[in-house]
Amino acid sequence: MKCPNCNGKHTRVLDSRETNEGNAIRRRRTCQNCTYRFTTFERIEHKHMIVVKRNEAREPYSREKVEKGIWRACEKRPVTQAQVDDLIRILEEKWQNYGKEIPSEMIGEYIMDELKKLDEVAYIRFASVYRHFKDVESFQKELEKLKE
Numbered sequence: 001m002k003c004p005n006c007n008g009k010h011t012r013v014l015d016s017r018e019t020n021e022g023n024a025i026r027r028r029r030t031c032q033n034c035t036y037r038f039t040t041f042e043r044i045e046h047k048h049m050i051v052v053k054r055n056e057a058r059e060p061y062s063r064e065k066v067e068k069g070i071w072r073a074c075e076k077r078p079v080t081q082a083q084v085d086d087l088i089r090i091l092e093e094k095w096q097n098y099g100k101e102i103p104s105e106m107i108g109e110y111i112m113d114e115l116k117k118l119d120e121v122a123y124i125r126f127a128s129v130y131r132h133f134k135d136v137e138s139f140q141k142e143l144e145k146l147k148e
């Protein structure tokens with residue numbers, strides 16, 4: 001782990017503890033060259049999950065893709081990086097339980113469910129892209145459902 005301050009190669013772990021959720025290890029490190037302190041997280045890697053697309057094509061799960069999609073929906077909304085990280089962590093756990101292969105529709109549905117709790121505008125934006133609202137009417141219906 002290189003020092004983000006001086007690029008030094010030698011760092012020492014000061015403190016190591018589980019995050020509240022218990023699925024990551026948080027480490028405080030110090031650079032032995034410049035004494036700069038920083039934090040690293042160790043998490044389970046989800047790279048082995050396979051996404052099955054509508055046309056049956058398969059591709060490896062990409063956290064970046066999911067994060068990009070979520071941020072596109074959350075643009076200019078009062079949503080923080082920490083909230084997005086949390087949301088993805090919750091989702092990835094659910095997907096892990098789903099099995100090795102997960103349909104892309106399922107991923108979209110899960111994201112919508114979580115976004116709905118986080119920010120309604122972001123939810124509507126995501127849903128409108130994801131469900132390809134064909135007309136104003138179906139968009140209105142979704143809005144009505146939210147108001148209930």
Ligand SMILES: [Zn+2]
Pocket residue numbers: 003004005006007008031032033034035036
């Ligand atoms: Zn350093």
